[in-house]
Amino acid sequence: MISELNYFMRKLHHISGPVLYWNLLAMILIGLMEGIGIYMLVPMLSLIGVFEMGSSGIHIPWLTELLHRFSENGQLLLVLLAFVFILSGQAWMQRLQTIRNTRIQQQFIRTLRLETYSALLRARWSFFLQKRKSDFNHILTTELARVSQGTSLVLQMAASLIFTAIQIGLAFWLSAKLTSLVLVSGLLLFVLLRKFVRRAKQIGDQTSEFSQSYYYGITEHFNGIKDIKSNMLESSHIHWFERICRQIERNVVQFSQLNTGTQLIHRVSAAMIIASFIYLSLQVMSVPPANLLLIILIFSRLWPRFTAIQSNLEYIGSMLPAFRMVRELQDQTEKNCEIREQISLVQETSTSTSQPIAPIDLVDGIMCEGVNYRYEGSDTYALKNVQAFIPAQGMTAIVGKSGAGKSTLIDLIMGLVKSESGRILIDGIPLTEEQLLNWRSSIGYVSQDPFLFHTSIRENLRLVDPDASEEQMWRALQFSSSASFVRKLPQGLDTIIGDRGIRLSGGERQRLVLARTMLRNPSVLVLDEATSALDSENEQQIHEALERLKGHVTIIVIAHRLSTIRTADRVIVLEEGRVIQEGGYQQLSMDSSGTFSKLLHMQAGAAGQ
């Protein structure tokens, strides 16, 4: 885990550069000023005779000479003024340093956020198939915040170490023997309390685990809120929620117990050590009272530093699991990176050096050649030796029972997943990583569960084409039979549609997403059950519109309702991952022994009942 901490500290160094050193320098200065302010008060007061330092007093001839030029009262005022000046300067510098620290920390966390988020968006689809989406939310919010807190703690720790080193130096100057004693006691205690740092790490592991479950649970529950409400599952979910909240609470209390426990040990030891010092000094060694004051002064300055270092170490230990999680996610996204170009989004927007991705114009068609595909972790093949041809500029329907492999085949054609063996040929050329983005930029895809953002219809449409004109938008809406319902909305195109378009009906959502897809001018249009929520009148209108697209756009449709693919030029019938029939709609429907005509009869029968 220490290697992760190292990694992030190196990253911080890379991001912040020389500012980090200036920051450390400022810390040294502040430490020095604080040390001088407090420690120097004693020798300064002794110099002007207010206080007798005895043998351990310091002699600075020029200072003594300077002070003796003033009257007694003047000397005192001068020394106290110097004291106020030094401490005020220190407080002012402390403020500047805290602001700089916040800047460093925020710049670091912003870069980490951007890196992680863009790495996630650039990862291939198969990576998302293996992951829980809530884990990404969790890492991008909670764990990244912990990493930021952790790095800030490391910076504070560096400051603390520098302060302590300076204080030790000054204390040595005043009394080497006493300081050595304090140091030895501090080191001893540190060794004894090492296991508390290890325990803090374990508690930190649990913190990550619980907050991951918490995120997962609440994301899932609110995604399925309709099912929860309609099936009266509220109480079981509330129970789960209560349990996880209790676990989180216990975890936080455990850490607090640990941290306050070590602080208690530090305080009790401080009391015991100082009491023994005083006893030994007075009773055994007969140390004069001035020196005794020095003992108390040194001890009271150094000991809280040791306590703070121990406490910081425990906090850092508890944050280490977050460092590990963010690092792991970065490694995984790096391994699954699909879009290697333009690694930094910041550079992309500021310099705009990226070349526009040229779409591929499909001329001949898409060929699936002996394609086999198995989902990761699954023993069975979702697609088995699939051999199929999708002609360009025509309408091809993929049909089959649920689970036959229709969506998987589409994912393969779109290059979202890679076949285990076999090839996808675009106009006779195998689809490889190099042309993947060009190929995908030619495709317009409408899914079973169309996605709309919580913003206006206009914004949703402009997502695919920021320069789309009013006229283009209305044309796309007309195409998808949405123009009439959008016109009736209170603010027309500027109407805000709810979270995931919840204030629209399923059919209206599908039509809007279709309009958005059409604004991209795709040369290949993929509709995965995209008209399933439409009534027959709207579906009819869309199919008439698709008819008009024939000859210009390659259309691939997955449809359960076979009545909707009557106009298809080609039908591919899948069963348990195999192509069992392929041909024209009329040809397949007339083959009475074939699966397709059986499916047609079944649906016609069901519709007639």
Ligand SMILES: Nc1ncnc2c1ncn2[C@@H]1O[C@H](COP(=O)(O)OP(=O)(O)OP(=O)(O)O)[C@@H](O)[C@H]1O
């Ligand atoms: N992410 C996944 N991990 C493992 N197996 C999967 C995954 N997605 C789908 N499968 C399996 O692959 C097979 C084909 O699924 P696919 O979604 O392609 O079928 P489909 O014909 O589109 O079904 P439907 O019409 O119900 O959407 C099914 O057996 C399914 O269980």
